[in-house]
Amino acid sequence: MTSRHIPITARVSQLRHLSPIWLVPIVAAFIGLWLVYATLSNQGPLITMTMINAEGIEAGKTMIKARSVEVGTVQSVRLSEDLSHVIVTARMAVDTEDLLRQDSQMWVVKPRIERQGISGLGTLLSGAYIELQPGKANKHADHFSVMDTPPVAQPDEKGLRIQLLSDESRGLNIGDPVMYRGFTVGRVEQSHFSTGSRKMEYQLFISAPYDSLVTTNVRFWLNGGLRFEASTEGVKFETGSLENIIKGGISFDVPKGWDLGKPAASRHQFKLYTDQASSSNRDYERFLEYVLLFDDSVRGLAEGAPVEYRGIRIGTVQAVPYQMDDGKLLGSSPGQIPVLIRIEQDRFDSDDSERALGQLYRDLEQQIRKGLRATLKTGSLLTGALFVDFNFLPDGPKAAGYGKFGQYPTIPTIPGGLARIEQQANRLLAKLNALPLETTLGNLDAMLAESKQSFAAMRALSSNLNKLASQPDAQHLPAELTKSMQELQRTLQSFSSSSPMYGDLNRSIESLNQLLRELRPVARKVNDKPNSLIFNQTPEPDPVPRRAH
Incomplete structure (x- = not known):
């Protein structure tokens, strides 16, 4: 019986339902997406901070706090491309967006020893952290500059900010107190040297309501410790209070006898004086300048020495010796030394008009013709300091140096002090020598x-x-x-x-x-x-x- 080969063919039919096996990856994908969403929804914003150095900052450990509450953690610390600063990335906690404003401030909290005391001792065990001071601006920010020291004033604190200019760089640091009659009313916020003005520039913050004490006539001076001064008035030695020596800082007040002036505007500039005594000297804006040509030695005469008339101060010595732009130093006569002085009208006349200043010039010319002369006198035998004195000597010896010296008029001078005594002694000796x-x-x-x-x-x-x-014959006389x-x-x-x-x-x-x-x-x-x-x-x-x- 012969067998027959019957071909086998597969019957292909399309499935009408999804296989249950696919449910496993689909559920896994949904779970993954949910986990990602849950993770992202539970994370705060990512911010970037720049710092001068990363001392005490560690990735994954250093915290960001606001009023001692943890609000973020540092994630990474790296150098900038130009190696000039450090870039720190931090992850903030959920619902901290309102803390991140354009005027928000951050600084590193670590142990510090300052004039005000010791701070940050708690970080010896826990490590340094970054303090966040929330701002009040409307715009959100995610880039911040971290300060190395805490800010003096809070962003929303009311007060007045002013500028101080000083020729010296000693005595002031950020955070030093600003005092009014011994009471602290503000702090030093900023301190830097300006290459343009070649002066130290300080920014002060005066807290409200004490900002009303700052008027246009106040004077600022350094709270000194010891002060030694030798001038025409003798030798002065002063020492500040122990509190001022320890605290340092600066003080301000209106000099005694002055008007209070108008309230100072924000960013108003003031001059910083070295001590309280120098701050009381008024800056006179109306003056006449003269040159005095002395035949005497000017050793002991210094810039700032007084110019007096019979004991009353009327001006100030400006330059000893005065040198012209062309390098000319000596006067017209051999050996004369030029000295530039100022006759300050505000010292004895309250009239601030130009007419009054011109009248003063005419009055001085008239008094010179009547015998007004300038001479050098010793203000202190202990220090040897000299000052310029004016007096009338109509019958005195012929005066020297009358006319013009460069662009300045001159006032005649006569020898004074030891030079005058020497001349009189020489004349006396000449007369004695002539006697037979x-x-x-x-x-x-x-x-x-x-x-x-x-x-x-x-x-x-x-x-x-x-x-x-x-x-016997004499007995018979009558x-x-x-x-x-x-x-x-x-x-x-x-x-x-x-x-x-x-x-x-x-x-x-x-x-x-x-x-x-x-x-x-x-x-x-x-x-x-x-x-x-x-x-x-x-x-x-x-x-x-x-x-x-």
């Missing part, structure tokens, strides 16, 4: 010799009269003649060698002779060296005994 002392002393000797001869003749006459009166002779005899007896008058006269003549003998070497010394009466002479060496033979 030798002839005068010779005439005195001759006069004394003649006086001795006259007294000898009077004694002889008295002796003869005594003999005449003792003769009574009146006898009486006259007796009176004459008594008168002549007063000149006898035994009378007191003769003794006194003889002693006077001997004293005069001794004085003349003592004056002879002095006269020879003055004739040889006229200045020996004022200046000490070099003492002669002690005598050296001769060697024995």
Whole structure:
């Protein structure tokens, strides 16, 4: 029986329903998507921060806090491409978007030792963290600059910010107190050196309501410790209170006797003075400038020295010596030293018009013609400091330096102080030297010799009269003649060698002779060296005994 080959064909039919096996990957995908959504919905925003250095900052450990509440964690720390700063990425907690504003501030909290005390000790164990101070701006931000020190004032704190300019860089740091009569009313916010103005620039924040104390007339000065000053008024030594020495910082107030002025505007600039004494000096805006040409030495005369008129200050010395733009230093006469001064009208006249300043110039010209002269005087024998003094000397010696010196008018000067005494002494010595002392002393000797001869003749006459009166014939003279002779005899007896008058006269003549003998070497010394009466002479060496033979 033969077999037949029957072909087998597959029957293909389309499924009408999804296989249950596909449910497993679909459910897994939905679970994954849900997990991703849940993870993303539970994460806060990602922010980027820039810092100068990353001291104490660690990825995955360093926290971001706001009022001691954790609001984020640092995720990564890396250097910038130009290696100038550090870039830190942090993940914030959920619902922290309202904290991230354009004016929000961040700074690193770590242990610090400052003038105000020690802070951040809690980070010794927990490590440094970043403090977040929320801002009030309307715009959201995700890039921030982290400060190395805490801010002085909060962004929403009310107060006044002003600028200070100083020629010195000592004494102020960020956070130092700003004090008014010993009470802290603000802090130093910023401090930097400006290459344009070549001055130190400080920004201060004065908290409300104390900002109303800052007016246009206030003066700021450093709270000093020790101060030593030598000027025309002598030597001054001052020390601040122990509190000011410890706290440091600056103080401000309106100088005594000044108007309060108008309230200061924000960012108003003030000058920072080195101490309270210098802050009381008014800046006079109306003045006349003159040049004084002195024949004397100006050693001891310094910039800022007073210019006085009979003890009343009327100006200030500006430059010692004054040098013109062309390099000219000496005056028209050989040896004259130019000194630039200012006559400050505000010191004695409240009229601030230009007409008043012109009238002052005309008045000074008139007073110069009447004998107004300038001279150097010693303000303090201890320091040797000089000042300029004006006074009237219509009959004085011829003044020097009247006219023009460059663009400035000049006021005549006369020698003063030791120079004037030296000139007077030289004139006195010249007169003494011109006197004929030798002839005068010779005439005195001759006069004394003649006086001795006259007294000898009077004694002889008295002796003869005594003999005449003792003769018997003299008894027969008239009574009146006898009486006259007796009176004459008594008168002549007063000149006898035994009378007191003769003794006194003889002693006077001997004293005069001794004085003349003592004056002879002095006269020879003055004739040889006229200045020996004022200046000490070099003492002669002690005598050296001769060697024995």
